[in-house]
Amino acid sequence: MxxxxxxxxxxxxxxxxxxxxxxxxxxxxxxxxxxxxxxxxxxxxxxxxxxxxxxxxxxxxxxxxxxxxxxxxxxxxxxxxxxxxxxxxxxxxxxxxxxxxxxxxxxxxxxxxxxxxxxxxxxxxxxxxxxxxxxxxxxxxxxxxxxxxxxxLAPGLRWGIGWGFLLSAGLTLVTAGYMGSAGTHVGTQLAGAATLPLFGWSASVGDIRPAHFLALHAMQVLPLAGLLADRNAIPVHRLRWVALAYTALTAAVFAQALAGLPLVRL
Incomplete structure (x- = not known):
């Protein structure tokens, strides 16, 4: 043997x-x-x-x-x-x-x-x-x-992972690139000023971090949207509206911070 x-x-x-x-x-x-x-x-x-x-x-x-x-x-x-x-x-x-x-x-x-x-x-x-x-x-x-x-990969999940990852990369380049070039992520904040619990984002002046957070997590949100689309027989092309809405939300939060306004004022 x-x-x-x-x-x-x-x-x-x-x-x-x-x-x-x-x-x-x-x-x-x-x-x-x-x-x-x-x-x-x-x-x-x-x-x-x-x-x-x-x-x-x-x-x-x-x-x-x-x-x-x-x-x-x-x-x-x-x-x-x-x-x-x-x-x-x-x-x-x-x-x-x-x-x-x-x-x-x-x-x-x-x-x-x-x-x-x-x-x-x-x-x-x-x-x-x-x-x-x-x-x-x-x-x-x-x-x-x-x-x-x-x-x-079912069609929706493939689209969600592929374009979600690419969108996350693109949006992160913009938000993180701005913070890096500006040398800061927040406007002039007084000592002891309010911040959002858990996240630590400024609640008194503009803060880029909420937009950066949204940018990073497009790579989870769009795949989840794609998974739901597959399970509910939603056509893949409708996921484009999810991507556009998410991009618009991130851009709006980014613009709000650049205008000196906090995500939520406390």
Whole structure:
């Protein structure tokens, strides 16, 4: 009897890189939340660990969304060098950004808009490059959903993932690009001025972050709309109105912030 007489062992498939990145991001959510419970220092009037926590939550949602979309793609696309390289670049961007944000929070020092020294100015620029890589990665996955003929995607879901990811990338470039070039995300706010609970957005002056939030989450909203369209036999072409309405809402919130008006005044 030889080894060939026994069936090959087929254990569970290893988790995908995107699933690993989702788990890593969630671990950072737990870490930063726990750290915040024992470290009550403030930075510019905000708990010092709130920014690392928010970014960890955002990365968890991002990579979980990409992982769910990737599962629907054909094996050829999932194993392609295009998506492998895209995932690797996004992983490097996330790890580098979170490491810097956490390190600066530990020192009770701002990570964003901090150009006080050559080092912090360089790191802020590198974070901008990383953010651009993440946005481009989302667009690549969107294009893959639209082009993969073998994907397990009904018409509405394919449209929602493809155009939702592309719309999210485009809107994020506008909102995040403006914040980066302006060097701030909020107008001149007095110390102790009201902010929206949980989000921390200004409730007294214009704040770009609500528009940025909408831009980021187009990649969840449009796929959900596509899924509902498939389940209710709604023609795909009607989803264009959802995309237009979502874009108009994001643009309106963005314009409101540029006019100096808060999303909600408290």
């Amino acid at each position: 030889t080894s060939s007489d026994f069936p090959a062992s087929t254990g569970p498939a290893p988790p995908s890189p995107l699933a690993v990145l989702t788990a890593l991001s969630f671990a950072l959510v737990v870490l930063t939340a726990a750290w915040g419970l024992v470290d009550d220092r403030l930075l510019q009037g905000v708990p010092v660990w709130s920014k690392p926590l928010k970014f960890a939550v955002s990365f968890t949602v991002l990579f979980a969304t990409l992982a769910l979309a990737e599962q629907r793609l054909s094996p050829a696309w999932r194993g392609s060098w295009t998506l492998r390289l895209t995932t690797a670049v996004m992983a490097a961007a996330m790890i580098g950004e979170m490491a810097y944000i956490i390190a600066m929070a530990a020192q009770q020092t701002a990570s964003h808009y901090n150009v006080a020294t050559p080092f912090t100015a360089l790191m802020y620029s590198l974070m901008g490059v990383g953010a651009l890589a993440l946005v481009a990665g989302v667009a690549v996955f969107g294009l893959a959903a639209l082009r993969d003929a073998g994907a397990r």
